[in-house]
Amino acid sequence: MAFQKHILCIGAGYVGGPTMAMIALKCPQYKVTVVDINPRRIAEWNSDLLPIYEPGLDDVVKTARGRNLFFNTDVEKGIQEADIIFVSVNTPTKTFGAGAGMAADLQYWEKTARQIRENSDSPKIIVEKSTLPVKTALAMERILTSDSKVPFEVLSNPEFLAEGTAIRDLENPDRVLIGSRETESGLKARAELVAVYANWVPKEKIITTNTWSSELSKLVSNAFLAQRVSSINAISALCERAEANVSEVSRAVGMDSRVGSKFLNASVGFGGSCFKKDILNMVYLCRFYGLSEVADYWEGVVKINEYQKERFVMNMLQAMFNTLAGKKICLFGFAFKADTGDTRESPAIFIAKRLCEERAHLMITDPKALDNAKTDLKGVVGDIEYVADPYTAASGCDAIAVMTEWKLYKELDYQKIYHSMVKPAFIFDGRNILNHQTLFDMGFNVFPIGKPPLTHFKRES
Numbered sequence: 001m002a003f004q005k006h007i008l009c010i011g012a013g014y015v016g017g018p019t020m021a022m023i024a025l026k027c028p029q030y031k032v033t034v035v036d037i038n039p040r041r042i043a044e045w046n047s048d049l050l051p052i053y054e055p056g057l058d059d060v061v062k063t064a065r066g067r068n069l070f071f072n073t074d075v076e077k078g079i080q081e082a083d084i085i086f087v088s089v090n091t092p093t094k095t096f097g098a099g100a101g102m103a104a105d106l107q108y109w110e111k112t113a114r115q116i117r118e119n120s121d122s123p124k125i126i127v128e129k130s131t132l133p134v135k136t137a138l139a140m141e142r143i144l145t146s147d148s149k150v151p152f153e154v155l156s157n158p159e160f161l162a163e164g165t166a167i168r169d170l171e172n173p174d175r176v177l178i179g180s181r182e183t184e185s186g187l188k189a190r191a192e193l194v195a196v197y198a199n200w201v202p203k204e205k206i207i208t209t210n211t212w213s214s215e216l217s218k219l220v221s222n223a224f225l226a227q228r229v230s231s232i233n234a235i236s237a238l239c240e241r242a243e244a245n246v247s248e249v250s251r252a253v254g255m256d257s258r259v260g261s262k263f264l265n266a267s268v269g270f271g272g273s274c275f276k277k278d279i280l281n282m283v284y285l286c287r288f289y290g291l292s293e294v295a296d297y298w299e300g301v302v303k304i305n306e307y308q309k310e311r312f313v314m315n316m317l318q319a320m321f322n323t324l325a326g327k328k329i330c331l332f333g334f335a336f337k338a339d340t341g342d343t344r345e346s347p348a349i350f351i352a353k354r355l356c357e358e359r360a361h362l363m364i365t366d367p368k369a370l371d372n373a374k375t376d377l378k379g380v381v382g383d384i385e386y387v388a389d390p391y392t393a394a395s396g397c398d399a400i401a402v403m404t405e406w407k408l409y410k411e412l413d414y415q416k417i418y419h420s421m422v423k424p425a426f427i428f429d430g431r432n433i434l435n436h437q438t439l440f441d442m443g444f445n446v447f448p449i450g451k452p453p454l455t456h457f458k459r460e461s
């Protein structure tokens with residue numbers, strides 16, 4: 001069958017894979033190819049065990065794969081064939097040189113730009129899907145157009161999907177954002193990308209802006225989301241001192257329609273590959289433009305997150321009589337959030353490392369993230385075991401610390417768990433997902449976030 005359009009995506013990760021699978025599902029008239037330099041990842045995309053866990057993803061991939069969705073490692077051929085090229089390579093925080101620890105590392109990005117230029121002999125639309133610093137499209141344009149025979153148009157189309165709900169978010173997005181140059185050719189390319197999404201996204205949800213607004217909106221969007229988490233987490237510390245209850249506070253605040261209720265759950269801290277990196281990226285940009293007050297303001301969001309994780313460990317230490325050495329602690333969950341196996345920047349990594357420093361013995365359980373946990377903690381000095389079954393993991397432990405809000409942890413038989421644990425038994429609910437009063441009534445000493453603890457110890461006089 002002759003396809004109307006050839007779409008290529010460079011980078012078969014958490015964004016490239018699901019996004020392209022959705023385009024292929026909704027647009028059988030297009031051929032969608034996803035390429036990656038990592039052959040193992042591509043082999044997994046072509047197998048029954050996809051490289052990422054995402055509810056609903058298997059069905060979407062199974063429907064489209066081999067029909068109009070293809071995964072391979074032939075980046076050059078993919079570029080030659082394509083009319084539209086999405087670039088969805090990783091843009092981690094730079095670990096070396098100027099801007100180390102803050103700025104985005106654009107080496108994968110730039111390599112891709114050069115590779116596109118070298119393998120193109122027909123006009124192409126290049127779409128930035130990765131999250132990038134403002135003005136990256138300009139750098140891309142410069143690389144593409146220096147010494148090139150064919151015209152390129154660079155668009156910004158940041159991805160707003162959240163891991164764990166990626167398929168739902170892609171199928172029914174709050175908005176699709178497309179930024180372009182406001183020239184004749186820029187507007188033409190923009191219209192072409194709008195037409196792709198219009199195959200399933202209502203027109204009023206597809207918003208268009210200039211390129212720089214689009215690039216910046218993605219950073220700002222993540223910064224605002226993370227800021228809400230840090231705001232409520234900062235308040236959780238105050239609630240613990242003031243004997244207030246953060247859930248009650250967040251409910252009262254969130255019911256103000258000017259504020260809204262989402263992203264107001266206190267927790268052990270935010271994780272994921274994006275929030276910290278994107279805020280630091282924005283902080284770096286602000287400093288670059290000499291806006292040190294603005295930079296400090298946003299950097300505070302990251303600092304509160306670090307503080308919240310450390311505070312969690314200190315609360316554990318204090319509650320368990322100021323020593324964790326030799327105690328067995330079970331981490332319920334390792335993924336940075338529920339419904340994903342992704343552990344990048346998961347608070348559980350920090351907490352596991354700190355608990356090892358305190359010489360605790362760790363039992364780690366998670367339904368999807370144990371392999372990643374093993375990789376994250378490779379080389380950490382300590383006594384760590386990885387156990388798939390939560391009952392086995394908790395058995396013989398002094399404490400359970402809930403790291404991830406997996407639904408299954410709400411549904412366990414805690415009476416059975418209590419009987420298998422060392423006494424006094426502790427639960428530190430880093431996600432506030434459990435029924436604290438019921439656990440207390442069973443005999444647990446319960447330490448939620450931002451709420452008075454429920455303990456069986458007599459108060460000190």
Ligand SMILES: NC(=O)c1ccc[n+]([C@@H]2O[C@H](COP(=O)([O-])OP(=O)(O)OC[C@H]3O[C@@H](n4cnc5c(N)ncnc54)[C@H](O)[C@@H]3O)[C@@H](O)[C@H]2O)c1
Nearest residue numbers: 011012013014015036037038088089090091108130131159
């Ligand atoms: N993960 C998310 O939830 C999310 C959401 C929105 C936006 N983003 C952004 O999307 C981008 C990608 O994120 P991700 O989570 O999918 O990353 P990822 O690390 O899962 O995937 C990136 C892929 O790109 C491949 N790659 C790198 N250089 C390449 C090259 N030169 N040619 C071909 N393939 C190459 C890597 O092998 C990897 O498989 C980032 O900029 C991120 O900030 C991520």
